[in-house]
Amino acid sequence: METFMIILSGILFTIATYLILNKNFLRIVLGITLFSHATHMMLMAINGLKRGAAPLLGEHADAYTDPIPQALILTSIVISFALTALLLVLGYRTYIELGTDNMKKLRGESHE
Amino acid sequence: MSTLHLAILLPFIFVVIIPLLYKYTRAIHTGWIALVVPVTLFVYFMQYFSINKAIDPITVTVPWIPSIGLGLTLYLDSLSLLFALLITGIGTLVVLYSIFYLSKDRERLNHFYAYLMLFMGAMLGSVLSDNLLLLYSFWELTSVSSFLLIAYWYQRKRSRYGAQKSLYITMTGGFSMLLGFIILYAASGTFSIREIIAMGDAVTTHALFIPAMFFILLGAFTKSAQFPFHIWLPDAMEAPTPISAYLHSATMVKAGVYLVARLTPIFGAFLEWSWTIIIVGIVTLAMGSFNALKQYDLKALLAYSTISQLGLIMSLLGVGSLSMNSNYAPYSEYFIAAFVAAIFHLINHSVFKGSLFMMVGILDHETGTRDIRKLGGIMHLMPISFTFTMIGAFSMAGLPPFGGFISKEMFFTGVLSLAEHSNAWITIIPIIAWIASIFTFIYCMIIIFKSFTGTYHEDLLDKKPHEPPFGMLISPAVLSILAIALFFFPGLVDTSIIEPTVKEMAPVAPLFIENPDWHVHISAWHGFNLELVMTIGIILLGTWLYLTYEKWKTPVFDLIPRHLNLFTLYDKAIEGMEKTATRITKSYMTGSTTHYLSYIFSFLIIAALATLIGTGSFVLDTSQDSPIEWYELMLGIATVIAAVFVLFSTSRLMSIMGIGVIGFTISLFFVIFRAPDLALTQLVVETISTALFLLCFYFLPKMKASVESIRFKLTNAIIAIGVGLTLTLLGLSAYGYRVFEPIAEYFSNSYELAGAKNIVNAILVDFRAFDTMLEIVVLFSAGIGIYTYIKLRYAGRND
Structure with missing residues (x-):
């Protein structure tokens, strides 16, 4: 399962990177979102999966899964959400002001 | 702290005091305030001077950074005393002279005397330091103050040119000198000049002793304007004349002479x-x-x-x-x-x-x-x-x-x-x-x-x-x-x-x-x-x-052709260096996000893969894997299909839906992996994100079928595959290679420690509460950013 999940995140990383290198703004944002998904999956997988109960003491289980990656990922989910939202609004505003969402056109005139 | 330390400190104190007092003392010439320093110091150093007998050398130390052998060790012997008297004696006369030379109404005297005091302190420091690193620091500080003083009339092009030239040449020499000092340290294990001299043959037999000698000589020759590094001195004459008299003839240019004299016992x-x-x-x-x-x-x-x-x-x-x-x-x-x-x-x-x-x-x-x-x-x-x-x-x-x-x-x-x-x-x-x-x-x-x-x-x-x-x-x-x-x-x-x-x-x-x-x-x-x-x-x-x-x-x-001289050579070299630097910078600073990201990703691939392969730390260990259920396999395949779909889709709506699908499958994975908090959060966030995407979809233009060249796509594809491969290998190695016991045990008594039965929540709001607080700060700033992007408009400004 772990190996499978790591390879799965690897595929997601590949697709996300390709999207990020795109010139279309929306695709870049999609790529970044995908990249964080892949990261979360990989973090989970590296720690071992399905070993013990959910980290809730009320379960009274013998073993719990490692709570630390979960805490990390929880923070990460929230922050990537903030990032996505900000980027989307930035793209929206850029388009309103400058009339394009193509990164190549957004690049300024070369100086000197 | 001894009086000798205070003597060096005094000019530096005045560097601060002079500009502060300047506003309130415009009625008198600032030079009169500055004059206090060299006079005091000259009198102080004169107490060590007696016509009939030599001074007993004095050593005083204040530890500074002992771990790298840097201490504020000062050493006053007759050579240092001679220079200290020259610096303060000629300094007194020069400051006195400058009071009549520089107009108090037209010149920025606060700058002038602050720089001059900076120089005086630095120069005193150079000739009194026993520690080579300390000497080097003061030495470079004299170059900096000389730079500032040459460019004192910075409105003039020649002044700026002369200042830059002197800085380039003396700093190059200074850096070479530092190299020499470091070799001396490697050979002797100390930065103290006294101790190195005392070691004798132990130092001089080191393999790099002769290179060290030449590195240090380069520093001395550039500072003392020796051929062929003399070319900065004529251009330094753009400085006000009191400065030329002081720095560029009586003291600073003699620092090289001092260094040679000081190190003669070694070399x-x-x-x-x-x-x-x-x-x-x-x-x-x-x-x-x-x-x-x-x-x-x-x-x-x-x-x-x-x-x-x-x-x-x-x-x-x-x-x-x-x-x-x-x-x-x-x-x-x-x-x-x-x-x-x-x-x-x-x-x-x-x-x-x-x-x-x-x-x-x-x-x-x-x-x-x-x-x-x-x-x-x-x-x-x-x-x-x-x-x-x-x-x-x-x-x-x-x-x-x-x-x-x-x-x-x-x-x-x-x-x-x-x-x-x-x-x-x-x-x-x-x-x-x-x-x-x-x-x-x-x-x-x-x-x-x-x-x-x-x-x-x-x-x-x-x-x-x-x-x-x-x-x-x-x-x-x-x-x-x-x-x-x-x-x-x-x-x-x-x-x-x-x-x-x-x-x-x-x-x-x-x-x-x-x-x-x-x-x-x-x-x-x-x-x-x-x-x-x-x-x-x-x-x-x-x-x-x-x-x-x-x-x-x-x-x-x-007899000597005019154009065949070192001045032209220097100008041509500087010009050539500037042009080459510009060309190199322009070749990669293209202003394209894609390019910059490619550099970052390529670096990641090269650095991580090289380390992974170079250290032979790649491990593939599937023996500990937990079994895969058929529904997990289906979910995984669905995720990949959705991702590939996003990749090839030319429709915005379809891409957004694809991303939505991935988000929800991932929530499901969290459920399977016994992470209920993550699943809940992911569900909420995914819903809002999709809504946001759709909102933007309404405003953003249609996605055009990509028109980029095959080469562009191919390069990106190679980089993307490289990143995917690298991270997969890293992930596999991290999974298969366990060195330490997990620290999760500690958190399992979260009930006793934090009164919480949900360990993940306890970590977030109790054990790592500061992290969470900063996370909220991030959210808050993002919120302000979003608000700004939506609400603020150019208020009638056309630019």
Whole structure:
């Protein structure tokens, strides 16, 4: 399962990177979102999966899964959400002001 | 903390105080405040000076960064004392002079005196440091303050150019010197000069000892404007004249001389050291004095003269160091005489050159020009100035009854004994020295007679010349008196300064071992010898050449092509470097996000893969894997299909839906992986994100079918696959390679520690509460950012 999940995140990383290198703004944002998904999956997988109960003491289980990656990922989910939202609004505003969402056109005139 | 530390600290305190007080003390000239520093320090250092006996060396230490061997260790011996007295003594006179030279209404005096104090502190620090790193720090600080002072009139292009040039050259040398110091540290394990000297052979047998020597010499030569690094000094003359008098003739440029003298006990016994210094010094002496003849600007002339005089002192230090060499053991005494000459000439030079610079400043101030073609015939208008200029110039020319005469004679003694006790071809050195002295004589005459005698060109001068204010004449007067005093009473410095300095410089010289009672005795009259004949020859030949100067100058100067010089070479090199740098920068700073991201990703691939493969840490361990259920497999495949769909979709709506699908499958994975909090959060976030995407979808333009070239796509694809592969391999290795026990155990008593049964929540809000708080700050800033992007508009501004 772990190996499978790591390879799965690897595929997601590949697709996300390709999207990020795109010139279309929306695709870049999609790529970044995908990249964080892949990261979360990989973090989970590296720690071992399905070993013990959910980290809730009320379960009274013998073993719990490692709570630390979960805490990390929880923070990460929230922050990537903030990032996505900000980027989307930035793209929206850029388009309103400058009339394009193509990164190549957004690049300024070369100086000197 | 000792008084010696405080002495160095005092100028730095004034660096801060002067600008602070400036606003409230506009009524008086800021120079009067600054004057407190050099006067106090001069009096302080004078307490260590006594005419009849040498100072007992003092060492004081304040630990600073012991882990890298950096301590504020100060060492005051006669060499340091000599420099400290020069710095504070000439400093006092220069500050006094500058009060009358710089207008309090027109100049930014707060800057000027702050920089000057910075220099004074740095220079004192350099000559008092025993620690090489400390010395280096102060050394570079003098370069920085020199840069600031040269560019004091920064509105002028030449000032900025000169400042930059001096900084480039001296800093390059300084850096090389640091390299040399580090090698010395590697060889000895200490940065203390005292300790390195005491180690003797343990240091000198190190494989990199000779390279270290050359690295350090490069630092000394650039600072002391030795050939071929002298080119910064003429351009440094753009600084205000008090600065030229102080930094660029009396003190800072002598730092290189100081360094050579200070390190002679370490390197002196090596022929590489001696001959490099002798040859560079003699070449600099000849080149400088010859070039001085070509100058029309009096300051430029003095700059070349300084270069040549520094070369003279350097070459003497080189000759003197032969006294420590075993091959020359029988002649030790003759070579020690060269050290005596070097130190004595160093004192003389500071005195007469300081005075001459001040006189040129006065000429400039009173006539409005420094060009000898415009000056002339003003002797009867400025008789006092004429007298002081004459004293300075005659001392420099080596005429009696001035201090310069004695040291010039001693210089001849030094080079003659070198020729006598060395190979036959070395005879060329005294000959070059003699010819250079003739040039020196001629330019000294030019300074006096071209500016003060001859025809008076009233039409060429902006104002009618007259004597400067009394205050401006005080400093040159003091120096002129000293120039004469040093001739009649050389005993002022021979026992007190020169003798102990020389003994410190050559502690292992055979002379001092055989004859511990040896004493320096300088006297004006050496008897009727070859040196005196040489001086008479200089006067006769020099006078004749000066009188026929107009006839021979053009054909002689034309012997060397004008464009073939180091100045052009420097300019071309700088220009070339700037162009190359621009070209290289432009080749990768394209302004394209795709490019920048490609660099980052490529670096990640190369660095991570190289480490992974290079250290052989890749592990694939599937033995611990938990089993895969069929529904998990289905979910995984669904995720990949959705991702591929996003990749190839040309429709915005479809892409957004694809991303939504992935988000929800991931929530499901979280459920499977026993992470209920994550699943819940992911669900909420995913819903809002999809809504946001759709909102933007409404506003953003249609996605065009990609029109990029195949090459662009292919490059991106390769990078993308590389990143995916690298991260997969990293992930697999991290999974298969466990070194430490997980720390999760600690958190399993979250109920006892934090009163929470949900461990993940306890970590977030209790154990790592600060992280969560900062996370909220991130959310908050993102919120402000979003609000700003939506609400703020250009308020009627068109740009």
